[in-house]
Amino acid sequence: MSALHRAAWPALGAAILFGASTPFAKQLLGANTATSSPFLLAGLLYLGSGLGLTLVRLLRDKGWTRPDLPNQEWPWLLAAIAFGGVLGPLLLMVGLSHTAASTASLFLNLESVLTAVLAWLVFRESTDRRIVLGMVMIVAGGAVLAWPTGDSSTSGIGPMALAGACLAWAIDNNLTRKISASDALFIAGSKGMVAGCVNTGLGLALGATWPSAGLLSSAMLIGFLGYGLSLVLFVLALRGLGTARTGAYFSTAPFVGAAISIIVFGEPTSTLFWSATVLMAVGVWLHLTEHHAHEHEHAVLTHEHSHRHDDHHQHAHAFDWDGEEPHSHAHEHAKLAHRHAHFPDIHHRHAHS
Secondary structure, three states: OHHHHHHHHHHHHHHHHHHHHHHHHHHHHOOOOOOOOHHHHHHHHHHHHHHHHHHHHHHHHOOOOOOOOOHHHHHHHHHHHHHHHHHHHHHHHHHHOOOOHHHHHHHOOHHHHHHHHHHHHOOOOOOOHHHHHHHHHHHHHHHHHOOOOOOOOOOOHHHHHHHHHHHHHHHHHHHHHOOOOOOHHHHHHHHHHHHHHHHHHHHHHOOOOOOOHHHHHHHHHHHHHHHHHHHHHHHHHHHHHOHHHHHHHHOOHHHHHHHHHHHOOOOOOOHHHHHHHHHHHHHHHHHHOOOOEEEEEEOOEEEEEEEOOOOOOOOOOOOOOOOOOOEEEEEEEOOEEEEEEOOOOOOOOOOOO
């Protein structure tokens, strides 16, 4: 169980960082006419992510190094960038411009639902009744938030755009799982650089003006923390939890955003808001208290990733090893059958009878 606990911490860290970014991004949307452009703000957020993570990677590797992404994984990365780095943030900014930040924060719980549905139906990841029930509760909360109330501050465009952003990120999450064993800094930094350049370019081409230095630095800082570091942690969590479970832990993010919107920015709430909060909180609790264990078999597998010598990594080294943990090198997993608590991580992508 300790390995599962280690994998959960990056997911929760990603949730806190991304959840906190939503209400602050909402504040930037109304700061001036420059950042009122959804394209430009989405671009600046991702530029902050891409530039910041690229700098961290350069410092870590003491200069530029060739990415270790295998050739067959590049299409997955490019598709993930298109959905999660370009389309997702654009729809989020459109949604935020038509929806209160606290309501939008909770509505983003739908990302975890759509992520899980795609993981189960398209990518054939395992699930159980507890996870499904939790998703039903979150969907119910989303339906409550989207219920028409006649409030002029919220239009149908807002929920539709937010739902579209959630779907784009759900596709991104499942595609990123395919490459989650590779360098998380490179994956997240690449998404930030490409998405940032595309959205910023579109915003400027459509007439947006460059913001002041203060707003520019604010947007890029929010992007580095809420999109960059958050995504690095999310990729690390995918390795240990699988897509649906990482999404389940990540579904705590909207509560962070909603709390900041109410406590820091003083946004008003309603009965519908608190009803949705209760429904979604129950759904998240069901996810976080799941226990999955059964007899399963590991097929022979050869891959490379950062690892420790545990029950799944009992191999010899063809080189001098200094005993440092964790370490990374190409290694082979022998066929193994055993029973323990686990999630569908990079070593447990087996079918269930």
